[in-house]
Amino acid sequence: MSNQRENSSTSSEMQSSRRNFFKTAAVGAVAAASALSPVKMRADDPAIMEEQPWATALGDPVTKNRYGLPSPYEHNVLRRNAKLLQSGNWQASIAMCPLHELYGNITPNGLFFSRCHGGIPTIDPNKHRLMIHGLVEKPIVLTMDELKRYPSVSRIHFIECPANGGPEWRGPQFNSLQFARGMVSCAEWTGVYIKDIIKDLGLKPNAKWMLAEGGDSSHMGRTVPVDKVLDDAMIVWGQNGEALRPEQGYPIRLLLPGWEGNLCVKWLARLEFSDKPWYAKEETAKYTALLPSGKAIQHFYPLEVNSVITTPCPEKPWTDLKKGDMVEIQGLAWSGQGTIEGVDISFDGGDNWVEANLKGLVLPKAWTRFSYYYKYEGKPLLLQSRARDDAGHVQPTVNEEIAAVGVESVYHRNAITTWEVTEKGEVNNVQVR
């Protein structure tokens, strides 16, 4: 019934009676005894022996934050920006997600990555309209209240900028998970399937393409084949239970599950159906894949199977581990073409592989967290993850990707990432071809 998976070690040892548990625990104690460094009661630890100030005085009243915020001790868990990824000014730039600080498969709204082309507009939802016209029987202009009257759906999906990892095509540029891979996040989205609106409006038989246009100053325009629109395209207004954040397109954005983030037009104001594609600026000058032949692939929408190890990583090294410590290697995998079927982990740069466990929810076109419980030995490693999806795709090596598309593209990079772990437990972003 549930597909919230657990670690295989956990679920296989789950017992229905306490009697069985004690039997298992006695055996398990041998195998798992080294999970922690030698156990002690820390009689010399002031943190346990002395009363802390928060244990002896009233805290803040519940009336303090009617919209809550993270602990001040989490002040370093933030989106970050890099000048290298800026197109002229900070209005046309990227706020990258701290993948190394996340848990589970949901990205909290405050940390969801964001890419803007004309800055973040502050739109009054009462004055925002969605026009749907072109090759439809009944063109329409909807207020936000009218739009939300359609039957809604909620789906968990990742959104990724197709340039994620792109600056590193010829080699590492950032010794950082956040800067090298932080243009992807995952949330529960609520909105309406466009096919359910189309039932009302009636699509003309020669409608083959849909233009989506944003209402912000960049007026982002992208063209989508009607087949995708009638499959799973949504207009979304909810993100992890609340209204879309301004930088995600408040009050509404297009969501094309598994396809380029740039196609998921934010601040959506207009959908126009036509028999021809539009060749808008952002699908000709940019968001195409330049091949070694000098030609470019233009209609290049779904994102390929991908993954990255999030612990350890340059920001979360193993420098505090001692030889023999047990530690969990974790990471995230996703595919725009289906559901993650498995993830392999290599410790030697791709010569040998072991299979990781998939954790929590495993859903199509959504983040899937993987895990491998590992005994740290203080040896140098070349740590890699390689994801597979149920459409039969496997992440390529760097050389395989270069052989297929050359080195001129900055889009759709999904080659295997390598973390070098040094003898001291430091972690560096390196390239293994």
Place this chain on the structure above:
Amino acid sequence: MSNQRENSSTSSEMQSSRRNFFKTAAVGAVAAASALSPVKMRADDPAIMEEQPWATALGDPVTKNRYGLPSPYEHNVLRRNAKLLQSGNWQASIAMCPLHELYGNITPNGLFFSRCHGGIPTIDPNKHRLMIHGLVEKPIVLTMDELKRYPSVSRIHFIECPANGGPEWRGPQFNSLQFARGMVSCAEWTGVYIKDIIKDLGLKPNAKWMLAEGGDSSHMGRTVPVDKVLDDAMIVWGQNGEALRPEQGYPIRLLLPGWEGNLCVKWLARLEFSDKPWYAKEETAKYTALLPSGKAIQHFYPLEVNSVITTPCPEKPWTDLKKGDMVEIQGLAWSGQGTIEGVDISFDGGDNWVEANLKGLVLPKAWTRFSYYYKYEGKPLLLQSRARDDAGHVQPTVNEEIAAVGVESVYHRNAITTWEVTEKGEVNNVQVR
């Protein structure tokens, strides 16, 4: 593979080819034609005919909010507090969740309900320790880093205060969904199963109860049977992808899926195993169910099957609808004893029932959203929802609940809620016995 359900009407009409789609659309147009009021292009609508300021000037740079916040137009979407539910001061009170403003099954962290007994402490995680002792072979004190080295799990579960709805046992006190039912929320939690730590420590065979104690000034103490601890009890540090919020127990809280929120001790500092329960203050003076006989049920942990309609509700009336408009009735259902199997909706105070659709993820001990697409007719209604779980439980009527436990308890109320919808579309909280 996926159990992200769609509305049954949508999934049954999902088509693999465009040819089929057009056929369906032609038929569907008849059935769905009245989804909206008469369609027009609104040539007289200044919101579409005039350029808006956000379309003609750059917005905010992506560097503005490195931890993002909701749109200023959502300023009214907040947790709220009621003096009636306050025990002396705002440090011992409740911040209620705006259920009427939520989408999907995830509650954003900023809006997750919170109940405190000694205020919200600001705990330094570097100085916080978790002691596990009593009837274990190897007592231990863990730092937060050591705790997080165990293999983690992520699970979506609701947490509900057992007093949710309790003030209304003898009749409505609040003409409001938020105040009448807002002590429940649902999130993706990340942490470790206590059974996985116990494998390391070794539980003594006579251990039958576990005390959980908070490190804040209230030092909340609650006793849990070991069977639940070895089933699915977790120590959690992650909430919807980021660190627990301070008001949810930062840096760690106990999570007993489906059991009283008060048992899920926040700011968790100590777990002690024993052969006897503790009879702590908050499980004798409070959090017991007083019966008509004058005796009280004390060990009363799992929350019963429950549901509430969230649109319409007193805060989201139907006053803007016209006769003939199609509109989606939505609500939330949950059970601490299993997975929601179905929800029925009544328009006449419980005489007749129709079955709602379950939407999105349907997971055990988690919120399940239900929906019924309805043609508004401007007639007075007595609107009810009645949830069923896969353990065979059904929500009782008010009279059935009073017959079972009397009217003296304020805990574990799960009788059917009634919204009166007037001819004008106003919605009132009323009691139908």
